[in-house]
Amino acid sequence: MAGPAAGTSRLLRAGMGAAAVGLLLIYNSVDVAPSSDPGPGQAAPPAATASASPGDAAPAAAAKPTAAAAPAAPALKRAKPTRLRIPQIAVDAPFTELTVNPTGELNAPPPDDKNLVGWYRDGASPGERGAAVVAGHVDTSKGPAVFLLLSLLVPGNKVEVQRADGTVAVFSVDSVETFAKNAFPDQRVYGKTTDSQLRLITCGGVYDKKRKDYLDNVVVFAHLESSRKA
Template structure:
């Protein structure tokens, strides 16, 4: 999977806070074509279902999908800063450890290592999941070894829950608000990374058509979620 997460380095460095428009950055990842179309029901990044492209997102989403509205639900107060340690999304069989992601000298967000298909990355200089603001978690849809952790990400629905275990012994529980697909050349930095008044989460992977010439998917799948509650691990 090539080129995962566009955005501005200023937005990333500001903890996904509000910032002026800047140059798009592309999330570096595996420079290889998918080994095969993932089988339906196999757990990992955006889903492959009938009528879907290898990334699992709609075949031609040149712009954002209309966001689906979640049922009104409680919004929990933000938590103190604490590193995430594990991500669990029961609906798509995700149970994965975290690794820290950094920016390269060009201001691009480095991808999780491609040799581990069950690994998600968190931008370490940004908001931690549960803190006020938009915490960004990225994962591969596939690697040169086959389907990866976010294969089924695009199958999430409003109201689904995402759990992030944290180093301080708490579990931050997020409620999915919408799942949207954006063309990489029209990625809405501010919508995804912008400042928020509460604790929110963004799960990001590749989607749409795979361009073998560019060795890259043409779109990104983004899950928008907000902190619903927290509990002891």
């Protein structure tokens, strides 16, 4: 699969529903024209604009099959995530904390770091009860980035999050879906949950040269399957 062209930082834009965090957060793309067109067949990483109403989503592409529901593991206590590992797509990256700026937008991870993921620190931590939100670039000015192949995950794949308390939270992928940014299902992605879940989000779909942004978001839905000592 060809990687996205270098020369621009393309980030996720995702509306985080009020039911989840009490704010409308938008992960903006950097407004810089690409040096060349994204290559054909590149991974479809997410970018999304908040939907007008939570839950009113219109998938931009057919959803991948959903894995048979496995028993959820007991939620863990709150602890900062320190490293994300997804063997199936060769992800092994450290975390940075993401915050909200004065205009209500979610600050993105540094655009000059290809191997870095961001965790929304005012939400649930990975392994804690609730939907923990982790975002990453699909590409940066230096080329393909950490979540380039996120859309290739399938139900049953494992996502490991190493935590500052010395535990590793192991999540099982339930589904991988693509949503148009102008129809992002806030409530489904960011709404409250009764167990420990994880959302991995990046940009995807077609890159719009005029808007200098991807049109879609790729979202991985996963649940806590187990935990162990690091």
